[in-house]
Amino acid sequence: MAKFTPQFVVTGNLTDDGSVTYLKLDRGWTPRLDEAAVVESEGVGQELLQAARAEERQVCDPYLMKVRALGAVIEPLSARERIRAEGPTTRLRRPDPTL
Amino acid sequence: MELIENGRVVEDRFTQLQDAQPIAERGDILVSFERLQGQHEALLEREGRLGVRIGPDVEPEELLPYLSQLSVIAIEFASFADGRGYSTARLLRQRHGYRGQLRAVGNVLRDQLFYMKRCGFDAFELQAGRSLDDALEAFSEFSVIYQGAADEPLPLFRRR
Amino acid sequence: MYQYDSHDQRIVDERARQFRGQVERRLEGSVLENEFKPLRLQNGLYMQLHAYMMRVAIPYGLLSSGQLRKLADIARRYDRGYGHFTTRQNLQYNWPALEDVPKILEELASVQMHAIQTSGNCIRNTTSDHFAGIAPDEVADPRPYAEIIRQWSTFHPEFAYLPRKFKIAVGGSEDDRAAVYFHDIGVFLVRSERGELGFRIVAGGGLGRTPLVAQVVRDFLPEPELLAYLESIMRVYNRFGRRDNKYKARIKILVEALGIEEFRRLVEEEWHKEREQGALLLPAEEVARVAACFEPPPYRQLPPAGAQLEAFRLDRDRGFGHWVKNNVHPHKRPGYAAVTIALKEKGTPPGDVSDYQMERVADLADEFSFGELRATHLQNLVLADVEVSRLRELYEKLSALGLDAANAGKVTDLIACPGLDFCNLANARSIPVALDIMERFEDLDYQSDLGELSIKISGCINACGHHHIGHLGVLGIDKQGVEHYQLMLGGSSGQGASPSLGKIIGPAFDRDAIVPAIETVLQTYLALRSSEDERFIDCYRRVSAQPFKEALYGTH
Numbered sequence: 001m002a003k004f005t006p007q008f009v010v011t012g013n014l015t016d017d018g019s020v021t022y023l024k025l026d027r028g029w030t031p032r033l034d035e036a037a038v039v040e041s042e043g044v045g046q047e048l049l050q051a052a053r054a055e056e057r058q059v060c061d062p063y064l065m066k067v068r069a070l071g072a073v074i075e076p077l078s079a080r081e082r083i084r085a086e087g088p089t090t091r092l093r094r095p096d097p098t099l
Numbered sequence: 100m101e102l103i104e105n106g107r108v109v110e111d112r113f114t115q116l117q118d119a120q121p122i123a124e125r126g127d128i129l130v131s132f133e134r135l136q137g138q139h140e141a142l143l144e145r146e147g148r149l150g151v152r153i154g155p156d157v158e159p160e161e162l163l164p165y166l167s168q169l170s171v172i173a174i175e176f177a178s179f180a181d182g183r184g185y186s187t188a189r190l191l192r193q194r195h196g197y198r199g200q201l202r203a204v205g206n207v208l209r210d211q212l213f214y215m216k217r218c219g220f221d222a223f224e225l226q227a228g229r230s231l232d233d234a235l236e237a238f239s240e241f242s243v244i245y246q247g248a249a250d251e252p253l254p255l256f257r258r259r
Numbered sequence: 260m261y262q263y264d265s266h267d268q269r270i271v272d273e274r275a276r277q278f279r280g281q282v283e284r285r286l287e288g289s290v291l292e293n294e295f296k297p298l299r300l301q302n303g304l305y306m307q308l309h310a311y312m313m314r315v316a317i318p319y320g321l322l323s324s325g326q327l328r329k330l331a332d333i334a335r336r337y338d339r340g341y342g343h344f345t346t347r348q349n350l351q352y353n354w355p356a357l358e359d360v361p362k363i364l365e366e367l368a369s370v371q372m373h374a375i376q377t378s379g380n381c382i383r384n385t386t387s388d389h390f391a392g393i394a395p396d397e398v399a400d401p402r403p404y405a406e407i408i409r410q411w412s413t414f415h416p417e418f419a420y421l422p423r424k425f426k427i428a429v430g431g432s433e434d435d436r437a438a439v440y441f442h443d444i445g446v447f448l449v450r451s452e453r454g455e456l457g458f459r460i461v462a463g464g465g466l467g468r469t470p471l472v473a474q475v476v477r478d479f480l481p482e483p484e485l486l487a488y489l490e491s492i493m494r495v496y497n498r499f500g501r502r503d504n505k506y507k508a509r510i511k512i513l514v515e516a517l518g519i520e521e522f523r524r525l526v527e528e529e530w531h532k533e534r535e536q537g538a539l540l541l542p543a544e545e546v547a548r549v550a551a552c553f554e555p556p557p558y559r560q561l562p563p564a565g566a567q568l569e570a571f572r573l574d575r576d577r578g579f580g581h582w583v584k585n586n587v588h589p590h591k592r593p594g595y596a597a598v599t600i601a602l603k604e605k606g607t608p609p610g611d612v613s614d615y616q617m618e619r620v621a622d623l624a625d626e627f628s629f630g631e632l633r634a635t636h637l638q639n640l641v642l643a644d645v646e647v648s649r650l651r652e653l654y655e656k657l658s659a660l661g662l663d664a665a666n667a668g669k670v671t672d673l674i675a676c677p678g679l680d681f682c683n684l685a686n687a688r689s690i691p692v693a694l695d696i697m698e699r700f701e702d703l704d705y706q707s708d709l710g711e712l713s714i715k716i717s718g719c720i721n722a723c724g725h726h727h728i729g730h731l732g733v734l735g736i737d738k739q740g741v742e743h744y745q746l747m748l749g750g751s752s753g754q755g756a757s758p759s760l761g762k763i764i765g766p767a768f769d770r771d772a773i774v775p776a777i778e779t780v781l782q783t784y785l786a787l788r789s790s791e792d793e794r795f796i797d798c799y800r801r802v803s804a805q806p807f808k809e810a811l812y813g814t815h
Contacts, residue, residue, distance in 0.1 A: 013306055015285070015292075016358065017310060061306070083308060083688075090690045182497055186494055211419075211420075240277045242273065243267075246414075246416070247538045248417065255266060255410070256541075
């Protein structure tokens with residue numbers, strides 16, 4: 001497999017409901033990873049992160065996550081981030097038997 | 100600077116002396132524990148009240164020789180998460196009978212004031228930039244307490 | 260159960276109000292997240308992968324039907340229609356919005372419940388035996404003491420900022436059904452030679468990175484000294500526990516570093532000084548006041564039901580027969596039994612139950628068990644006072660709800676933490692492994708043959724799934740970004756066997772191999788056991804790890 005350099009996305013959890021959120025190019029926030037701003041260098045990522053950290057009312061504890069971006073497809077590089085992006089892998093609730 | 104003392108916002112009358120600064124002949128001063136131990140004589144031979152500032156790892160027993168000379172013991176919370184000061188304060192108040200001012204200093208947050216007061220603190224220096232008037236409300240947040248402590252020695256089950 | 264008086268009620272009301280203020284200040288920006296975090300933790304509100312998670316305290320696991328209905332209502336109105344029962348007898352909601360949490364606390368307060376100190380570096384929920392008050396082997400009912408400890412520890416002003424979290428458990432019998440030896444402080448009810456009731460106090464147990472069985476600090480502590488002694492242990496810990504390293508900050512590290520002799524010396528020195536002041540002496544009147552809340556319910560006079568139970572076990576309906584064999588437990592009173600409602604249905608994460616199911620179970624508690632039930636640290640529920648003659652009726656109603664899993668104490672009655680599907684701390688997912696095991700071993704006759712088994716699954720080393728004390732323990736790890744699972748054998752929580760820590764059997768297995776590996780272990784057990792009656796844990800202790808290692812990895 002060819003080596004590649006990871007790219008970076010700023011992510012965190014929304015203060016209001018704890019849901020997963022990603023920083024967009026226009027500095028807004030989105031629940032969709034495919035709308036996230038991808039930066040090539042960790043340095044630039046850190047700058048974005050510093051600005052994001054100031055937005056405490058909006059987002060809790062943002063951090064940099066590593067991704068691999070191929071065109072429009074942005075892939076997380078860890079199981080943890082995959083699950084954050086896609087939700088729990090188990091069904092949340094059984095149907096009620098009498099319904 | 101301002102601090103909360105006995106439920107009111109007041110001006111601090113004590114001057115915090117750094118170790119390198121000379122000991123003023125008059126006035127109320129707060130010195131480090133090292134200085135209290137090292138320059139004990141000099142500190143007693145002056146007018147004005149004496150206070151000491153101790154870190155979280157100073158044990159109450161170490162202060163016993165000085166208790167009657169100290170108007171203020173300022174217990175430092177290096178991090179709000181370091182809870183040793185609560186035990187230190189309680190022991191000074193309840194076990195060693197200290198009657199002077201117990202002051203909480205350092206990383207002191209509004210939402211700790213209620214517990215601190217219960218443990219025997221009667222003065223509080225809050226983190227810079229925080230509203231002291233708003234903090235005063237913290238003292239009356241709970242009207243019922245289960246345990247005995249410095250403010251009320253008997254647990255609820257002895258008071259029911 | 261304990262009824263709040265006006266003092267107790269005011270405490271939870273004021274706490275809900277205090278937190279409302281704290282949330283408002285967070286949402287308007289006058290308090291920062293790093294200051295808000297310890298406050299929300301002290302109200303049991305975590306930030307997890309996808310959402311906030313709120314942990315509601317269920318003191319020593321005891322619930323009234325009214326409280327369970329309220330929990331169902333909250334799940335429906337403020338969450339996604341279900342709750343999760345945990346390995347410390349608490350309930351978790353996985354999807355609350357921050358601004359709803361003050362309202363949730365108010366709703367909880369209206370039924371004498373709260374989320375106080377279910378997180379943070381403070382004294383957590385005090386847990387106990389789910390058969391408290393009804394177990395035939397009980398020395399005395401541990402619940403009054405658990406309640407007294409709850410009140411003493413709630414908002415204790417001196418111990419709100421400990422080096423780390425602190426967990427206390429109380430056991431009422433020699434057979435340890437509450438994993439007491441794996442708590443920071445364990446309290447066992449015992450009788451002295453003269454018949455006086457008192458406590459054996461143990462300390463320094465725990466799991467996680469440094470698993471340890473607790474050591475005895477005092478063999479016999481007279482009843483009135485309980486709180487003074489506990490306070491002394493807490494003060495020694497608060498003053499001398501390590502604060503430099505989060506992973507070395509529990510009291511077990513202090514006990515190990517000092518040695519039990521020195522630890523005991525420090526505690527008892529403090530205890531003697533505490534006794535001089537006398538404020539913490541526990542009067543008999545207070546014990547009686549609290550114990551009065553745990554008086555036996557109005558049992559009927561019934562004949563012994565041994566023959567009836569035997570007949571049920573052989574019933575034509577094999578599902579019912581297995582259920583009576585596994586899920587029905589001995590009771591002090593003739594004609595009564597305790598019933599486990601195993602929250603271990605195939606296809607559902609262990610411990611999860613829907614709002615609808617919670618409401619129906621509340622009705623069953625009213626109908627069959629004097630309106631009360633217990634949450635267990637095995638992520639199940641217990642109806643403690645069921646008439647044996649009504650067991651079939653109860654079973655049929657549970658079947659209609661999908662809550663008739665007849666597997667209590669068997670291989671599919673496993674426990675699992677939420678794992679990487681939910682938890683910020685996890686390295687691997689635990690729920691899918693649990694679901695696979697529950698499917699693979701679902702045949703009740705096979706489960707019967709395998710006998711008493713506890714499988715415990717954790718998604719990371721923090722061990723919320725108690726993997727060190729499972730007969731089989733599974734620990735999820737991250738091996739270069741891929742989920743792997745370490746298998747350990749021979750642990751015991753202390754129930755039915757002496758407490759012990761499991762040992763890792765060999766290299767970790769990947770996701771596809773872990774369940775077949777468990778199958779191999781169990782097949783090996785079946786081949787090696789000296790008789791049908793030799794349980795897995797006894798067989799393992801007799802033959803040791805070697806044959807299991809060979810079966811899994813071959814001989815080299």
